[in-house]
Amino acid sequence: MTIETSPEPGATAADEPETETTTALVATGSEWWRSAVIYQIYPRSFADSDGDGVGDLPGITARLDSLAALGVDAVWLSPFMTSPQHDAGYDVADYCDVDPLFGTLDDFDRMLGRAHALGIRVIVDLVPNHTSWDHVWFKEALAAPEGSPERARYMFRDGKGPNGDEAPNNWESVFGGPAWERVTNPDGTPGQWYLHLFDRSQPDLDWENPWVRQQFLDILRFWLDRGVDGFRVDVAHGLIKEAGLPDYTPPEGGGSMGGGVVGLEPEILADATLDPPTPPYWAQDGVHEIYRSWHAVLEEYEGDRVLCAEAWVEPLTKLARWVRPDEMQQAFNFTYLEAGWSAAQLRGVIDTSISAFATVGAPSTWVLSNHDVVRHATRLALTAENPQGDGLGPDSPGLPDRAAGLRRARAATAVMLALPGSAYIYQGEELGLPEVVDLPDDARQDPTWFRTHGARYGRDGCRVPIPWQAGATTYGFGPAGSTASWLPQPGDWDAYARDSQEGVPGSTLSLYTALLALRSQYALGTGTLEWLPGYGEDVIAFRNNGVVVIANAGTTPVELPAELPGQVLVASEDLGEAALAPDAAVWLLA
Numbered sequence: 001m002t003i004e005t006s007p008e009p010g011a012t013a014a015d016e017p018e019t020e021t022t023t024a025l026v027a028t029g030s031e032w033w034r035s036a037v038i039y040q041i042y043p044r045s046f047a048d049s050d051g052d053g054v055g056d057l058p059g060i061t062a063r064l065d066s067l068a069a070l071g072v073d074a075v076w077l078s079p080f081m082t083s084p085q086h087d088a089g090y091d092v093a094d095y096c097d098v099d100p101l102f103g104t105l106d107d108f109d110r111m112l113g114r115a116h117a118l119g120i121r122v123i124v125d126l127v128p129n130h131t132s133w134d135h136v137w138f139k140e141a142l143a144a145p146e147g148s149p150e151r152a153r154y155m156f157r158d159g160k161g162p163n164g165d166e167a168p169n170n171w172e173s174v175f176g177g178p179a180w181e182r183v184t185n186p187d188g189t190p191g192q193w194y195l196h197l198f199d200r201s202q203p204d205l206d207w208e209n210p211w212v213r214q215q216f217l218d219i220l221r222f223w224l225d226r227g228v229d230g231f232r233v234d235v236a237h238g239l240i241k242e243a244g245l246p247d248y249t250p251p252e253g254g255g256s257m258g259g260g261v262v263g264l265e266p267e268i269l270a271d272a273t274l275d276p277p278t279p280p281y282w283a284q285d286g287v288h289e290i291y292r293s294w295h296a297v298l299e300e301y302e303g304d305r306v307l308c309a310e311a312w313v314e315p316l317t318k319l320a321r322w323v324r325p326d327e328m329q330q331a332f333n334f335t336y337l338e339a340g341w342s343a344a345q346l347r348g349v350i351d352t353s354i355s356a357f358a359t360v361g362a363p364s365t366w367v368l369s370n371h372d373v374v375r376h377a378t379r380l381a382l383t384a385e386n387p388q389g390d391g392l393g394p395d396s397p398g399l400p401d402r403a404a405g406l407r408r409a410r411a412a413t414a415v416m417l418a419l420p421g422s423a424y425i426y427q428g429e430e431l432g433l434p435e436v437v438d439l440p441d442d443a444r445q446d447p448t449w450f451r452t453h454g455a456r457y458g459r460d461g462c463r464v465p466i467p468w469q470a471g472a473t474t475y476g477f478g479p480a481g482s483t484a485s486w487l488p489q490p491g492d493w494d495a496y497a498r499d500s501q502e503g504v505p506g507s508t509l510s511l512y513t514a515l516l517a518l519r520s521q522y523a524l525g526t527g528t529l530e531w532l533p534g535y536g537e538d539v540i541a542f543r544n545n546g547v548v549v550i551a552n553a554g555t556t557p558v559e560l561p562a563e564l565p566g567q568v569l570v571a572s573e574d575l576g577e578a579a580l581a582p583d584a585a586v587w588l589l590a
Contacts, residue, residue, distance in 0.1 A: 031304040033230070033329050033422060034363045035525025036073035037516055038123065040426045042371045043080050043102055044088065044486060045465040048477055053484030055465065055477070057103035061111040063468075064118055066498065070430060070509075071516035074121035076232050076308075078371055080108070084134050086201040087447055088371075088463070090234060091132035095219045112227055121229035123306065128216055129235040130202040137215075138203055142183060146192055153212055155195035155204045157245070167193055170247045171281060174198050174389065176452035179281075195245075197238060197281055199447040207239040207290060220297045230298070230306030230329075233291075236322065237311035240287050242280030250279065276314055283313045291327040306330060308365065316356040323362035330365040330422060337367050338388070341380045341408050341583075343540045343553040347531070350419065354529065363421035363525075368412060370426050375462045378435035380412055381405035389448060391457035392437045399437060406432050407583040410511055410572040411551050414585035415540055417515045418549040420527045425512070428466040431496045432508035435461040436487075443488050460487055470494035506574070514570045518587060522547050543590055551585035560586070 047059030057080060067075060079089030080102040089099065098105050115122050131138055137153050144150035159182065160166040167180035174197055181200045185191040195204040205212050220231070278284075291307065298305040308330040313319040315335075322331045339349045353364040368376040374392055384398025392399065409432065416423055439460055441449075446458030464487045469476030474485045475497050494500060501507035519525060527545035535541045538554025547569065552558045557579040560566065566588065568575065573584040580586055 031329070032073065032121070033304060033306040035420075035523070036121075036422050037071070037417070037519065037525075038074040038076055038422065038424045039067055039070070039072040040076045040078065040370060040424055042078045042427055042463060045463050045477075046427055047468070048465070048474070048482065048484075049479065051478045051482035051484060052101075053474075053478065053482075053486045054101055056101070057098065057107040057111050061107070061114050064111070064114050064120065068118040068120060070513055071520065072120065072425070074123055074229065075115065076123040076424070077125060079125045079127060079234075084132055084201070086132070087199050088445070090127050091130070091134075091199065091202045092127050093132040093134040093136075095126075096222045109226065116227070122227075123230045123232055123308065124223055124228050125234060126216075126219070126223075126231045127234040128205070128207075129238045130196065130198060130204045133201045133203055143186070149211070151192075152209055153206060155206050155241070156192045157195070159193050164190065164192075168195075169245050170249065171195070171197070171245075172250070173200075173451065175447045176456065195241075197235075199451070204241075205239075207286075213290065213293065217293065217297055220294060221300075224298070224301050224305065228305075229303070230308065232308045232310060233328070234310050236291075236309035236328070236331075237283045237287065237313050238281060239290060240284040242284055246280050248280050251277065275318070283311070283318065288321060288324075288327060291322070295326055295328070304329075308332065316352050317359075320356045320360050320362065323357060324360045329362070331362075332367050332370075332424070333364050334367075336364075336416075337369075337373065341412065341553050343538050343551070346415065346540055346553070350529070354420065357421075364419070365422045365424065366416045366419055367424040368409075368416055368426075369429050369462070370424070371463055372459055373462065375409075375426075375429065375433060375435045376412060377402075377405045377409035377429065377432055378437075379405075380408040389456065389459070391446070391448070391459055392435050392461055393457040394438050396437065396457070402434050404583070405434060406508070407573060410508060411553075411583055411585040413512070414515060414570070414572045414587065415549060415551050417519050418524050418542075418544055418547065418587065420525060420529055420544060422525065426462075430509055430512040431466065431498060431501060433466065433493075433496055436464045436490055437461055438490070439464075439488065445487070463487060464489055467493045467497040468499065470497040470500045511570065511572060515587075518547070518569055540585075546590050548588040548590045549585065550580060550588070552580045552582050555582050557581055560588070 041060060043060060044055045046055040047063045048055045049058040049062060080098055081092050082094035082097045082099045083089045083091050084093060098108055112122050140150045141154050157168040158164050159168060167178055171179040173179045179195055179197055180193045181196060182193045183191040196202050197204055294307060307328040309322045309328045311319060311322050311331050312334050319331050322328050333353055336349050336353060339345050357364045373388060374386060378400060381400030381404045382398045444460050446460045448456050448458030465477040465485050467475030471494060473481060473483050475489060475493055477485060498509060501509035504510055522545045524544050524547060530543045532541040532543060539558055540551040540553065542549055557576060560578050560580060569587040569589055571586040573581055
């Protein structure tokens with residue numbers, strides 16, 4: 001671990017002496033996950049092998065060569081386990097089998113074997129906060145009497161009021177509406193209530209129950225025995241609830257998953273001392289005991305297996321607790337994802353992130369897009385607030401010009417992939433895909449859309465199946481001649497198709513391929529970030545392992561440094577005469 005002076009969060013090059021540089025805190029280590037670029041596959045939208053309109057495991061296997069050519073180190077597969085698909089597979093009915101929609105366990109084994117043969121590690125999604133209401137555990141709980149061991153697997157509680165007609169507390173579901181559902185007893189009388197922080201088809205497990213904990217240790221071993229390289233843990237901050245389940249009202253504009261930081265000012269968002277109210281259902285200290293036990297299971301297996309937390313936790317110093325040496329290895333940096341296209345804001349978040357994670361010997365894990373948020377090729381150019389989970393539709397305010405959004409996305413990606421630590425990229429972002437905002441209402445499938453009666457569009461717009469071939473039906477998402485696509489694709493995606501961009505100078509695919517190759521060549525993931533002085537407040541400028549990165553988040557061109565050799569390694573946009581255009585980034589050989 002290298003520790004040197006770091007500027008105050010939110011500081012810019014303009015605030016520093018011209019003759020000095022500052023070096024950010026960085027943690028070092030040899031494990032692959034410290035510097036890996038991991039590609040998120042959303043299976044239902046990646047590649048469809050049988051023409052039913054839904055992507056599947058054989059489709060993934062057939063397209064892995066493309067990911068090897070892109071240069072990723074690992075893939076993360078969103079849920080493919082047995083599920084009624086009320087929430088796109090995040091409602092699991094059997095943790096140890098593959099849903100027939102996606103294939104079979106044999107298909108999984110073939111996919112895993114092919115990935116490993118190509119040098120690509122495989123991380124699978126695990127959903128421990130809740131199960132499907134179709135899971136045998138929940139069916140047994142409904143059939144069992146109150147107070148039974150079967151009921152104790154879940155968060156069943158008596159209602160309030162004379163007849164128990166009121167929910168146990170005022171908690172709201174992430175998807176909108178109340179977080180409690182009342183059951184009917186076998187004799188037809190009203191019964192207890194169960195907690196569902198998400199859809200009512202997703203009852204929360206009671207993680208205070210040792211039986212529940214043991215089941216998941218066995219589930220971990222089932223997949224580790226098959227050879228997986230790790231797990232992305234869904235809602236990793238939600239397993240333990242505060243004792244007594246007290247009422248709680250989230251702050252206005254606090255977003256659906258976190259502790260109320262979405263929409264705050266840049267200097268506040270990057271403040272490591274910010275400690276917003278902790279909801280009684282998120283980020284309770286008891287979760288850490290669970291992940292220490294999971295860490296011990298992974299240690300039983302050869303190789304560097306990884307646990308990555310989807311934990312919407314602020315401040316970053318608190319999130320760092322999830323990646324202490326005996327717990328998880330990675331945690332998604334949602335503070336970075338939520339940052340706007342602002343040099344001051346990005347610099348503050350980068351500094352705070354590297355410093356916070358390094359205090360526990362962990363790398364930062366950078367991310368700009370995933371299956372739950374508006375794609376960054378659209379989000380970074382929005383001119384109106386858009387809280388996480390709301391999504392976008394044709395009537396949303398502040399919709400940007402596609403070209404402007406793509407320029408910012410390309411520049412932002414060039415910054416992210418030059419940072420020390422690990423990075424996640426979401427399928428389709430390497431093609432420059434924007435958010436699909438004009439989905440017909442009758443095509444939408446996100447529970448958020450239904451539970452809010454259309455007040456929030458939800459996440460369908462970032463989940464539309466990706467294009468592989470221009471001019472082909474479903475853009476090659478399905479086999480030749482197939483016309484089915486579980487979400488409708490836009491009619492103007494030929495230019496985004498992979499075969500339209502492959503080998504084409506200046507294409508977004510070529511940019512990503514070049515960035516990943518250079519990141520590996522110069523070992524940027526294990527480097528040390530050194531801020532460069534002398535640039536204006538709208539410029540991000542740093543050096544990492546012999547590569548100088550300059551990004552212009554302002555509105556006027558920025559003169560490139562004459563003292564550098566000036567060898568351009570890669571640029572997000574064509575360079576003018578020794579000048580960097582607005583919304584552009586360049587890597588130079590120092």
